[in-house]
Amino acid sequence: MGRHAAPVSTSPEPADDPIASARALTKVYGAGATAVHALRGVDVDLGRGRLTAIMGPSGSGKSTLMHCMAGLDTPTSGTVEVDGQVISSMSQRQLTNLRRTRIGFVFQAYNLVPTLTAAENITLPLDIARTPVDRERFDTVISTLGLGDRLTHRPAELSGGQQQRVACARALVAKPSIVFADEPTGNLDSKAAGEVLGFLRRSVDDLGQSVVMVTHDPRSASYAHRVIFLADGAIVGELHDPAEADILEALAALGEAREQDAS
Numbered sequence: 001m002g003r004h005a006a007p008v009s010t011s012p013e014p015a016d017d018p019i020a021s022a023r024a025l026t027k028v029y030g031a032g033a034t035a036v037h038a039l040r041g042v043d044v045d046l047g048r049g050r051l052t053a054i055m056g057p058s059g060s061g062k063s064t065l066m067h068c069m070a071g072l073d074t075p076t077s078g079t080v081e082v083d084g085q086v087i088s089s090m091s092q093r094q095l096t097n098l099r100r101t102r103i104g105f106v107f108q109a110y111n112l113v114p115t116l117t118a119a120e121n122i123t124l125p126l127d128i129a130r131t132p133v134d135r136e137r138f139d140t141v142i143s144t145l146g147l148g149d150r151l152t153h154r155p156a157e158l159s160g161g162q163q164q165r166v167a168c169a170r171a172l173v174a175k176p177s178i179v180f181a182d183e184p185t186g187n188l189d190s191k192a193a194g195e196v197l198g199f200l201r202r203s204v205d206d207l208g209q210s211v212v213m214v215t216h217d218p219r220s221a222s223y224a225h226r227v228i229f230l231a232d233g234a235i236v237g238e239l240h241d242p243a244e245a246d247i248l249e250a251l252a253a254l255g256e257a258r259e260q261d262a263s
């Protein structure tokens with residue numbers, strides 16, 4: 001691949017019926033000479049019922065894109081739509097409500113409450129919101145994530161991978177429109193990472209869930225239907241159903257393009 005070469009999509013994902021979209025999305029931190037252009041006009045449609053991975057070098061804007069699309073950060077300009085609602089113009093109060101009811105989050109740190117069992121951790125957000133737990137959904141999520149024999153265990157009695165699966169179940173149980181996962185395997189060894197990603201992919205394939213994750217790990221990204229590559233605040237390519245080797249090659253090409261730019 002030559003200068004500015006980017007991984008090329010062989011079968012572009014149709015833009016119809018996306019679960020979330022961004023149009024002309026920009027995010028500038030600070031102002032004047034010290035302004036940082038974290039996103040430079042991003043257009044993207046995230047597929048419904050798909051696992052999408054976002055990759056790119058450190059500082060390329062992955063977290064900023066995810067935070068803007070999840071209503072955790074406000075874009076400087078452009079629009080974000082999630083499940084038919086334009087969220088980029090919502091008030092903080094509307095965003096809080098949207099995040100609580102329509103969006104699931106999984107973070108690198110599992111953020112489980114140590115004194116509660118796995119089952120209590122999974123239903124905690126619903127319990128706080130005084131929303132009744134849909135038992136059928138709970139059972140489906142538990143079996144999809146392979147947690148049936150761990151429900152009475154407290155976090156300290158679970159492995160890192162099991163704790164992250166509990167965190168995934170907590171994000172999924174309320175049937176969110178979309179789950180955003182920020183480095184979900186960042187704290188896990190490769191075996192546990194593979195298990196968590198395998199279960200997350202099952203939640204997409206079996207339950208029709210839509211999941212977007214930021215990851216640095218090519219092996220984790222290979223579980224995705226689609227991998228989007230960011231560089232310097234812009235989308236520079238994508239791969240569909242990639243093998244780990246394809247992702248490594250694409251990342252290497254991105255690194256080479258950056259080195260050529262810097263020289």
Ligand SMILES: Nc1ncnc2c1ncn2[C@@H]1O[C@H](COP(=O)(O)OP(=O)(O)OP(=O)(O)O)[C@@H](O)[C@H]1O
Pocket residue numbers: 029030036037038056057058059060061062063064065
């Ligand atoms: N709150 C902030 N204030 C100022 N600059 C910020 C802020 N958040 C992010 N940035 C800058 O915006 C750019 C994109 O950051 P972002 O965290 O989105 O990148 P990333 O691809 O997620 O990086 P990493 O892989 O290291 O987490 C970086 O140059 C970063 O320093």
